[in-house]
Amino acid sequence: MATADLSPLERKYARLGIVLIGPTVLVFCAVIVYPLISAIYLSLFSIYTPTLEGEWVGLSNYAELLAKGEFWSSLWTNIIWTVGTLTLQILFGVGMALILHQNMIFRSLARSLILFPYFVSTVVAVLVWRWLFNDLYGILNHFVMWTGASDMPVDWLGSMPNALLSVILVGAWKYFPFVVIATLARLQTIPDSLYEAAKIDGAGPIARFFDVTLPQLRDVLVVIIMLRAIWDFKEFDLIYLLTGGGPVTSTQTIPLLVYKEAFALNQMGMASAYAVVMMALMLVFMILYIRRTQENEL
Amino acid sequence: MTDVILDQVEKRFGSFTAVHCLDLHIKSGEFVALLGPSGCGKTTTLRMLAGLEFPTSGDIRIGERTVNDVPPGKRDIAMVFQSYALYPHMTVEQNIAYPLKKRGVPLAERGAMVSKVAELLQLDELKDRKPKQLSGGQQQRVALGRALVRDPKVFLLDEPLSNLDAKLRAYMRAELIELHARLGRTMVYVTHDQLEAMTMADRIAIMNEGRLQQLGTPDEVYNCPANRFVAGFIGQPSMNIADGTLDETARFRAGSFEIGLDPERFDTRPGPVALGLRPEAISIGAGPIAARVRVVEPTGHENIIILETDGLGALTARTAVQVRPTVGETVQCGIDADALHLFDGADGRRRNRDDSMVTQTPVGERAKVKESQ
Incomplete structure (x- = not known):
């Protein structure tokens, strides 16, 4: 609608709207838009981190990173980590949500406790897990030895593929409560009458899960998968604290590579180029997510 | 013969008794309305007939069979819900065909049966639409279609018209009366709207506080109310x-x-x-x-x-x-x-x-008489 068509009252409301949204837009620009543009800008320079000085190199940072094996291996690790941890999160999360949706004693308590991993600080969680994984006095190795599964303690974080599997497992443990909350919220809004109609139509428990529950969960699962894929793809602290990207670079994902370039190798320009490429990759998920949201709004 | 018989049926939820010692004999092919205010036990009674609730005591018989322990899908009943309960991700055709699919009816036969019902309910044009693309009246017809397609012995209808506007409700009332006349099936219809009960039912079972107050034709309950509650409720x-x-x-x-x-x-x-x-x-x-x-x-x-x-x-x-x-x-x-x-x-x-007109005395009272004997 053109401004000329607006009544004075509508114009007043429009002005009020601008005043109310203004501070948010300013903060958004300061913390999102400015760093984003800076990153793209910095990626065109070869910069020494301590001095933040350097020379214009154009797109050569990008050419260099695409030619580097380390980028591709990190991207591969990143994909394995994201797909692995996300699959486990969805399986554990949906399974747990279905259990917590049943009528059972202490349901409220169980629903609260299940959130614990999600709310505990990553540093604390990783410290606890490092103790559990410890090869000398970790409880996991204690069980492995006790059950006779192995004569020697397993090196959970220092050898491959154990390290990647351990990281994936801890990631799944840390983030599956998010899936539980979102799925449970959706499960509670599925009308009982759908299940009752299905019972009368002759559907057994398994048919009811596939014909009623799962189709009803589809929308929320798509959103969960897209959001968690974005968040898991850029996960840094959990992996860095647990393995530091090691052994060698076996669990090094792109965010860890960005950190290494920026603060270990002091190549801020190169680090920015990695970060920009990573953003471009995540943009695919974001576009899918936005499209999906818009479709639902229509 | 598919008489529906509730014999001394009682339903308790914890210490709350939703239905007290209910005796009800619905004859084969009859249209009976369960009428009463909110919380009177009419929906609980219908849900017990459907197998969605189980009686605490007493017997439910559909035809020759006692169905107390028979799951809903095997009772040969169909139910239309107040909210229609259509499967949102399925098209109209898939919704109507679902009960046939679950009973293993072959695909070709299924298609023919669905087409017949869709034609009867004037849903041919809408077969490929999803429920959310339909109006309330159309959704209502799809829900009816899903019930009709199996040709069950008994139809259970739980306030099926209450979500429709007044004009559509009047139209659907006439449709249902016609449908009942055409199919000749036993229908049990729950409503709190006395107009629906009076205009559609062969007999009305009026309930209050979990007890049957009177079972009679619309004329009987209007002209010879069995007690003060029925007198005040009807009319x-x-x-x-x-x-x-x-x-x-x-x-x-x-x-x-x-x-x-x-x-x-x-x-x-x-x-x-x-x-x-x-x-x-x-x-x-x-x-x-x-x-x-x-x-x-x-x-x-x-x-x-x-x-x-x-x-x-x-x-x-x-x-x-x-x-x-x-x-x-x-x-x-x-x-x-x-x-x-x-x-x-x-x-x-x-x-x-003029008690010849009053066909049912309150069951609670009758139970007391039995006890005293």
Whole structure:
């Protein structure tokens, strides 16, 4: 609608709207838009981190990173980590949500406790897990030895593929409560009458899960998968604290590579180029997510 | 023969009894409405018939079979829900075909059966749409289609018209009456709307607080209500009921109002009683009762007049459209002595001597009689 068509009252409301949204837009620009543009800008320079000085190199940072094996291996690790941890999160999360949706004693308590991993600080969680994984006095190795599964303690974080599997497992443990909350919220809004109609139509428990529950969960699962894929793809602290990207670079994902370039190798320009490429990759998920949201709004 | 029989059925939820000792015999091919206010146990009764709730005690029989332990899908019933309960991700065609699919009907046969039902309910054009693309009335027809397609022995309908607007509701009422006549199947219809029950049902089971109050034809429940609750519940506007006492000479007194009752027609044992009078049994213009006009409600084809009297309190009268007193005016009213209803002051039971019309006494009362025997 053109401004000329607006009544004075509508114009007043429009002005009020601008005043109310203004501070948010300013903060958004300061913390999102400015760093984003800076990153793209910095990626065109070869910069020494301590001095933040350097020379214009154009797109050569990008050419260099695409030619580097380390980028591709990190991207591969990143994909394995994201797909692995996300699959486990969805399986554990949906399974747990279905259990917590049943009528059972202490349901409220169980629903609260299940959130614990999600709310505990990553540093604390990783410290606890490092103790559990410890090869000398970790409880996991204690069980492995006790059950006779192995004569020697397993090196959970220092050898491959154990390290990647351990990281994936801890990631799944840390983030599956998010899936539980979102799925449970959706499960509670599925009308009982759908299940009752299905019972009368002759559907057994398994048919009811596939014909009623799962189709009803589809929308929320798509959103969960897209959001968690974005968040898991850029996960840094959990992996860095647990393995530091090691052994060698076996669990090094792109965010860890960005950190290494920026603060270990002091190549801020190169680090920015990695970060920009990573953003471009995540943009695919974001576009899918936005499209999906818009479709639902229509 | 698919009679539906509830024999001494009781349903308790913890310490709360939702349905008390219910005896109900629905004949094969009959359309019975379960009518009552919210929380009266009518939906619980229907859900027990469907197998979605299980009776705490008593037996439910559908046809020759006792179905207490039979799961809903094997009872040969179909149910239409108040919310329609259509599967949102399926098209109209898939929704209607779903019960057939679950029973292993071959695909080709399924298609033909769905087409037949879709044609009957004028859904041919909508077969590829999803439920959210349909209007309330169309969704209602799809829900009916899903019930019809299996040709079940008994149809259970849980307030199926309550989400529709008034015009569509009237239309669907006529559709359902026609459908019942065509199919000749047993139908049990839950509603809180007496108009639906009166216009559609062969017989109405009126329930209150988990007890069956009366089972009778629409005429019976209107003209010979079994007790004070039924009298007040059936009829719009509802029956005028005045509390008073009967003396030794069979005279009813309420304040300054007095009338002699014929012992041939009424059980005139002295004591507290209530006198009931339908709004159409009150005439305005001439008569012994002086009344002040409080409200006049013209409806177009008649007038509803609310009057204030000394002995009988507030009275509602239904008059011809020409009779239209002004508010505040004092008018003389007459009552039709042949249309009086007398109810017991203690248990509310009907005390007119025309019990041949009353086919069901309250079950709670009957249970007490059984116990005392």
